[in-house]
Amino acid sequence: MKIPFNRPDITVDDRNLLANAIESGHSSGNGQFTQWVEAYIGETTTAARTLLTSSCTHALEMSALLCSLKPGDEVIVPSFTFVSTASAFALFGARPVFVDSRRDTLNIDASLIEAAITPKTRAICVVHYGGVACEMERILEIAKVHNLVVIEDNAHGLFAKYNDRYLGSFGSLATQSFHETKNLTCGEGGALLINDVALVERAEILREKGTNRSRFLRGQVDKYTWVDVGSSWVMSDLLAAILWGQVQRATDINARRVGIWNGYDTALRDWADTHGVLRPHVPKGCEHVGHVFHLRFRDRDQRTRFITHMKEREISCVFHYQPLHLSPVGQRFGGFLGQCPVSEHAGECLVRLPMYNTLSESDLARVIDAVHSFTP
Numbered sequence: 404m405k406i407p408f409n410r411p412d413i414t415v416d417d418r419n420l421l422a423n424a425i426e427s428g429h430s431s432g433n434g435q436f437t438q439w440v441e442a443y444i445g446e447t448t449t450a451a452r453t454l455l456t457s458s459c460t461h462a463l464e465m466s467a468l469l470c471s472l473k474p475g476d477e478v479i480v481p482s483f484t485f486v487s488t489a490s491a492f493a494l495f496g497a498r499p500v501f502v503d504s505r506r507d508t509l510n511i512d513a514s515l516i517e518a519a520i521t522p523k524t525r526a527i528c529v530v531h532y533g534g535v536a537c538e539m540e541r542i543l544e545i546a547k548v549h550n551l552v553v554i555e556d557n558a559h560g561l562f563a564k565y566n567d568r569y570l571g572s573f574g575s576l577a578t579q580s581f582h583e584t585k586n587l588t589c590g591e592g593g594a595l596l597i598n599d600v601a602l603v604e605r606a607e608i609l610r611e612k613g614t615n616r617s618r619f620l621r622g623q624v625d626k627y628t629w630v631d632v633g634s635s636w637v638m639s640d641l642l643a644a645i646l647w648g649q650v651q652r653a654t655d656i657n658a659r660r661v662g663i664w665n666g667y668d669t670a671l672r673d674w675a676d677t678h679g680v681l682r683p684h685v686p687k688g689c690e691h692v693g694h695v696f697h698l699r700f701r702d703r704d705q706r707t708r709f710i711t712h713m714k715e716r717e718i719s720c721v722f723h724y725q726p727l728h729l730s731p732v733g734q735r736f737g738g739f740l741g742q743c744p745v746s747e748h749a750g751e752c753l754v755r756l757p758m759y760n761t762l763s764e765s766d767l768a769r770v771i772d773a774v775h776s777f778t779p
Contacts (some may be wrong), residue, residue: 406766407716409589409757411583412481412656423446424644432637435619436644441594443650446655447562448569449598450601455638455646456609459558459580459593463491463528465609465636466554466595469602470526475522475646481511482728482738484530487729488556492528498736500524501728503743504532512745513538515598516545521681526552532584533695534560535685539573554578557596560652561587575599581642585761586656586692587644587649609633659760660693662766663767666695666757668758670771678779696756697723698774703751705779710754716773719757726750 415493416503424436445453456462472478474496480489482501489499501517505512506723509532516527517755527546529537534557546553554571557563560570571577576599595610597603607617618624638646649656668682676683681699685691700706706722713720728738728744735749740747 404686405480405704406719406757406770408719408721408755409584409761410761411588412759412761413645413653414587414648417645418564419761420644420648421580421641427640429774430638430639430641432643434640434643436640437638440643440646440650443468443647444561444579444594444596448596448619449574450572450598452597454583454595454606455526456595456610456636457594458591459556459578459582459633459639460487460491461636462487462496462578462593462595463487464634465606465673466528466578466694467492467495468596468609468632469576469606470552472556473507473587475523476525477521478525479511479516479519480529480727481532481746482726482733482743483509483724483749484531484556484560485724486529486727486730488528489733490731491527493732493736497525498523499727499733501726501733501736501738501746503558503744504745504749506681507533508532508537508686509745509749510535510537511542513541513545516542517549520545520549522552524549524551525552528554528556530556530558531560531563531601533683533697534563534570534691534693535561536563536565536570536689539565543573552576556764558582558585558593559694560692561585562657563692566688567690571596572598575602575771577757581646581649586660587646587653589638589649591648592638592642592646605631610636623725652779656760658756659693661759662756663762664691664693664696666767667771671774674775679680680779693758696758698756699749699752700754700779705753706754709777709779712777713773716769718770718773720754723753723755724750 478492555577577596579594619627
């Protein structure tokens with residue numbers, strides 16, 4: 404009877420596609436399923452090239468290399484995000500510069516970005532928290548003035564939109580995640596969306612261990628060799644087979660999740676307002692995909708009591724990111740208490756409710772009733 408926080412939806416059809424991939428005899432990357440998924444995502448989002456990767460983290464690491472970062476360079480990132488958003492750049496010697504979030508959306512606060520720019524800044528990496536878009540026009544304008552690359556960490560928001568345009572289509576580069584906690588999953592996996600045509604060929608080389616193998620497979624060279632520094636970031640075609648089943652159901656999966664999100668929002672609005680609990684905010688022009696529904700309590704004690712209250716009712720609710728600027732590594736990069744107050748509050752007080760597309764109406768009602776029975 405327990406309601407988990409997340410339940411991956413790997414269907415019989417997905418498993419049959421995996422069996423087909425095994426039977427085909429091609430289990431490594433760049434098989435037919437990889438090509439189909441890349442084409443589907445690319446055509447939908449209008450990316451110049453989509454490359455499936457073994458994780459979103461690896462897609463971010465490819466982004467760092469494509470930016471030609473060197474030690475001492477700086478990349479602006481939100482503090483309230485998963486560690487990969489910063490570590491992918493730090494791995495190549497760049498310094499992540501942490502910027503606080505907006506109180507309403509928990510996205511990077513665009514009004515604070517310009518003050519964080521120095522002569523060493525090379526890129527801005529934004530995160531569309533919960534699949535709700537950042538202020539992309541404003542961010543792109545800032546980047547243009549300062550000649551910076553914009554990278555979208557869109558791990559939460561594949562097929563979400565901002566002003567009728569898909570997230571992942573704004574920056575020069577964008578990354579996606581297919582981890583088991585995401586709307587569409589193959590267990591572990593990611594993708595790099597390349598919107599700057601000038602970066603396509605090098606991206607292919609980096610993903611293929613620094614070789615020009617992609618050109619060889621297209622018949623553009625008679626043999627392939629080592630031409631750049633790269634790594635093995637190609638997704639197995641076995642995982643791509645599962646993902647092919649997922650992306651074909653993406654519209655239905657996302658619609659169901661948005662329906663659940665709306666159910667929470669409608670049923671909990673009065674309760675939250677009465678008790679001073681913050682709910683997610685979706686600005687005008689943002690079309691999300693129901694990735695996260697969170698509540699933000701006044702303090703850590705309220706959140707802890709709430710999680711315990713839900714656990715006693717066999718409902719799993721979990722917190723989210725701890726601010727990166729306060730982490731041991733973040734402090735080595737200059738982070739300090741009070742630097743990002745909105746992120747610090749979210750790290751202490753935010754909790755996520757169960758969210759997966761197979762959550763039944765009766766279980767949704769059970770979660771809502773449990774929330775209503777809690778007094779902060």
